[in-house]
Amino acid sequence: MTPSSIALIALFLLIPFSSIGQYEKPLNLDKKASGDFFPGIIQLTSGERIEGEIEYNYVTGILYEKDGKKTKPYTATNVIFFEVTQGEKVRKFYSLPFDIFQTGREQLSFFEVLFERNSVAILSNYSLSYKRTENRTTMNEVKVFLKSENIYLVKGSSGILPFLKAGKFSNLNAWKPRKSGRERNPGFRVINKDLPLFFFDEHYEGVLTYIDQNQLKLNKVQDLVKAVEYYVSIK
Numbered sequence: 001m002t003p004s005s006i007a008l009i010a011l012f013l014l015i016p017f018s019s020i021g022q023y024e025k026p027l028n029l030d031k032k033a034s035g036d037f038f039p040g041i042i043q044l045t046s047g048e049r050i051e052g053e054i055e056y057n058y059v060t061g062i063l064y065e066k067d068g069k070k071t072k073p074y075t076a077t078n079v080i081f082f083e084v085t086q087g088e089k090v091r092k093f094y095s096l097p098f099d100i101f102q103t104g105r106e107q108l109s110f111f112e113v114l115f116e117r118n119s120v121a122i123l124s125n126y127s128l129s130y131k132r133t134e135n136r137t138t139m140n141e142v143k144v145f146l147k148s149e150n151i152y153l154v155k156g157s158s159g160i161l162p163f164l165k166a167g168k169f170s171n172l173n174a175w176k177p178r179k180s181g182r183e184r185n186p187g188f189r190v191i192n193k194d195l196p197l198f199f200f201d202e203h204y205e206g207v208l209t210y211i212d213q214n215q216l217k218l219n220k221v222q223d224l225v226k227a228v229e230y231y232v233s234i235k
Helices: 003-014 195-199 201-213 221-234
Strands: 037-046 048-055 062-067 071-073 079-086 088-096 106-115 121-135 141-155 161-165
Touching: 003 088, 048 079, 121 221, 141 195, 141 221, 161 195, 161 221, 195 201, 201 221
Parallel strands: none
Antiparallel strands: 037 048, 037 079, 048 062, 062 071, 079 088, 088 106, 106 121, 121 141, 141 161
């Protein structure tokens, strides 16, 4: 059994209830763009449990605890999980091993649990990469950062399976509200079209009928949650 599989089994044991919610934009891009702290809990690998004001910067993958006028950083290597409370909603993030950058080596990263029930889960994770390009004005080579959000499906010990990927942006503040007040859609696209056939197994045709009848689109997170919730109800 791989480290990822062991960690996922542990994840399911840690969450004794189903978790379903509206798709949320990154924590540190709410209202003030960054620097927002929310009430939360951090469970460290040392066994220490911290309760207070915390912020998760999804771009850098660093979690911060507000300690007076200072902040204390934590990474996925010394955190088991953390929870952030926004109004009535509690968002849960777990540290899991995964080869995000496809280097052949797994590393611990934070994943948000968007849905979990009966050993089936939908996880969200953010990644940051960069490329070199040419500035059209100065003709100098510059480094452009690219951020993306990834959605994964999990079933039992199958591992973390990539399914959706958000469009990439060169501007780290690209997710800003439009003048109308509506939030920009990150533009998810399916990156593994064969995964639903494997994931929904012998119930694939039934789930496909449910998707068609309810006019769901699997590249929309909320619709994906509905489809997976239906699958769990009939399996």
